[in-house]
Amino acid sequence: MTCAYRVLTTVLVALAVTSLAAPHVMAQQASAQASASASPTADAHPAAPKSIAKPYAIEFRARNAQSYGHTFSIHGRVNAQGKIVNPRVTGLHPATESPVPWMVGHLVAVPSETGASDGDTEDQYVLARFRIALSESEYKKVQAYMKELSAKSPLWHAVVYNCNAFVGDIARFMGLKTPNSTMLMPQEYIDGLRDLNINRTDLAGIIGTPVKVQDAAALRAATLKALEQRSKHVAAAPKPTAALTSRAASASGSTPAR
Numbered sequence: 679m680t681c682a683y684r685v686l687t688t689v690l691v692a693l694a695v696t697s698l699a700a701p702h703v704m705a706q707q708a709s710a711q712a713s714a715s716a717s718p719t720a721d722a723h724p725a726a727p728k729s730i731a732k733p734y735a736i737e738f739r740a741r742n743a744q745s746y747g748h749t750f751s752i753h754g755r756v757n758a759q760g761k762i763v764n765p766r767v768t769g770l771h772p773a774t775e776s777p778v779p780w781m782v783g784h785l786v787a788v789p790s791e792t793g794a795s796d797g798d799t800e801d802q803y804v805l806a807r808f809r810i811a812l813s814e815s816e817y818k819k820v821q822a823y824m825k826e827l828s829a830k831s832p833l834w835h836a837v838v839y840n841c842n843a844f845v846g847d848i849a850r851f852m853g854l855k856t857p858n859s860t861m862l863m864p865q866e867y868i869d870g871l872r873d874l875n876i877n878r879t880d881l882a883g884i885i886g887t888p889v890k891v892q893d894a895a896a897l898r899a900a901t902l903k904a905l906e907q908r909s910k911h912v913a914a915a916p917k918p919t920a921a922l923t924s925r926a927a928s929a930s931g932s933t934p935a936r
Contacts, residue, residue: 736886739806741798767793842857855873
């Protein structure tokens with residue numbers, strides 16, 4: 679009850695402050711949803727270095743937002759540096775970028791989406807992470823389940839079936855132990871999921887292998903430092919003249935944003 683009280687209190691405060699601020703949990707990228715359910719193929723996943731015994735991974739994550747945050751998963755092929763290349767996102771959240779379904783979803787169930795929402799692929803927002811290394815056959819099995827789960831999860835409700843519950847279903851399918859409550863804050867839920875499984879010795883029946891990765895705080899710090907350096911580099915670069923900019927835009931044939 680304490681966890682539920684904390685979440686509901688946070689929601690009421692957020693709703694009282696503003697009904698116009700769209701939480702990151704709402705921003706949806708439709709193309710990412712389609713890719714989340716696609717099966718891995720040779721074209722979509724180039725051959726991984728032979729030195730990696732399990733060249734795929736799924737990482738359960740919690741990220742920051744203007745509300746209380748979001749729980750989701752990223753998955754895909756892992757390169758030699760341990761980074762998931764072109765990560766796909768699977769996670770449950772209210773449909774559309776409007777804040778209205780998110781707010782209504784604290785009272786009644788609303789239509790959901792299971793692809794990426796705003797901030798899911800940006801490491802500077804990550805609050806917690808837990809990774810499972812997968813072989814190609816294990817990854818295909820997990821992907822097939824996520825596709826099936828996405829197809830039968832048309833609704834989101836902040837209490838009845840939320841992002842924690844969705845991620846928990848994936849984790850339990852993989853044989854992992856999950857926190858008892860889905861009403862935990864996203865960071866608490868993923869930290870709990872990690873703590874329950876990272877040092878397990880009874881791995882029979884588990885799909886994949888739990889692995890230790892850089893903690894979320896270090897990942898955020900490294901990402902912010904890289905972004906700062908990139909910003910300084912861009913600021914120091916010579917600015918193109920108006921004529922050059924006009925010619926480049928004309929040559930690109932890009933469509934103006936509407």
